């Protein structure tokens with residue numbers, strides 16, 4: 001790479017875990033950083049399910065990116081929706097500002113680019129299910145799910161027909177990964193221990209929460225005994241866990257679930273009939289697909305559309321472009337058959353790695369030296385944790401220990417880790433306060449229905 005005549009321009013797309021870590025890692029580097037995000041806030045996605053289930057308010061798990069980087073003089077934050085990247089001319093194209101549709105796309109030139117635009121949910125080719133079964137990725141998703149969830153109880157309270165009540169009080173969660181497990185556990189817990197005294201016509205504890213998972217077990221990346229423990233914990237909260245089962249159809253009245261054949265069924269026995277479940281609320285927590293920006297790089301992608309990056313996280317033939325976070329597809333340095341997982345610690349580590357590489361090169365160039373060789377990205381697995389409900393969590397401690405643990409201490413550890421990684425002292429304090437309050441008084445502080453779409457809860461005509 002030749003030395004640029006101007007101060008080097010680094011564009012970072014995405015103010016999530018990877019993009020922010022990259023920006024912060026370049027704080028004392030002689031360069032001008034422009035961080036672009038289509039939202040004005042960094043979102044702590046691991047606690048989104050708590051917004052969806054009314055435990056926390058959106059502002060407690062989000063922070064304005066502009067504020068986070070306010071003291072970093074070499075960083076400029078722009079609210080901008082990136083439409084494409086042109087690696088040949090080294091420009092990023094951004095859509096016209098809202099309300100200025102007549103304007104042309106704007107092009108921003110870069111010397112180094114860090115693409116950290118993340119992933120979104122995948123409906124495996126059934127995008128028409130998106131309205132019927134919202135996924136959980138943004139604040140808007142979480143408040144929409146919260147409204148759906150709370151409206152269901154209100155509609156059931158008003159209903160006079162037992163079928164109608166059952167329809168409103170049935171909740172389906174599709175996908176038994178950490179998000180699905182956390183959502184299903186929280187929904188069952190609220191119905192059974194928080195809302196019970198507030199309704200007069202319905203018994204909220206009769207609500208059915210059904211978790212559908214295509215794999216043989218929930219939390220399939222965890223050791224088998226922790227998956228079993230999570231399933232038992234969910235069942236103790238009243239969640240019906242259907243493993244080896246797929247949702248094959250969703251309509252406004254509910255879902256059809258195909259349950260795998262029992263292994264002891266004779267070969268000539270017919271497949272079990274799909275199970276029809278009428279439910280007012282269906283939530284999608286299965287599968288991810290990459291940001292479409294990955295495709296505009298014109299380099300090989302994996303099955304989910306993520307960029308197959310080099311060991312240093314740059315892309316083939318373009319050492320000036322890096323991809324970090326969920327959007328990067330890369331194997332672990334110490335275990336080349338294992339992919340780096342799509343989790344927040346991996347995204348932060350990637351962001352910091354990219355910043356170190358760029359910094360080393362820019363510092364060397366500014367001193368008239370040739371850039372040092374680039375080290376590969378090495379992922380440190382700190383472990384994984386999923387909470388199921390009050391005093392219930394499962395986890396594996398990383399750092400090479402691979403120590404599995406579950407129960408109250410795992411739950412306490414989960415809470416500590418999540419509070420520690422939240423951005424902003426005020427948010428940490430408020431979240432801790434709300435959790436202690438909820439724990440002591442069995443209450444949920446954010447039970448606001450902020451939509452007037454009550455008609456969405458209209459019961460089906462057919463029985």
Ligand SMILES: Cc1cc2nc3c(=O)[nH]c(=O)nc-3n(C[C@H](O)[C@H](O)[C@H](O)COP(=O)(O)OP(=O)(O)OC[C@H]3O[C@@H](n4cnc5c(N)ncnc54)[C@H](O)[C@@H]3O)c2cc1C
Pocket residue numbers: 013014015016017018019036037038039041042043044045046047048049080081082083116117118119136137178179291293324325326327342343344345347385
């Ligand atoms: C519900 C849920 C629960 C999770 N729970 C956990 C957990 O418990 N533990 C854990 O470790 N991980 C968890 N994760 C995963 C973790 O949140 C991700 O691994 C992490 O957010 C990835 O960081 P990232 O920076 O790659 O992407 P993101 O954090 O998704 O950030 C991407 C950013 O890019 C911006 N962007 C996207 N497209 C554009 C565009 N075209 N133009 C401008 N900006 C754009 C977005 O607005 C966003 O701010 C969870 C994820 C979800 C959705």
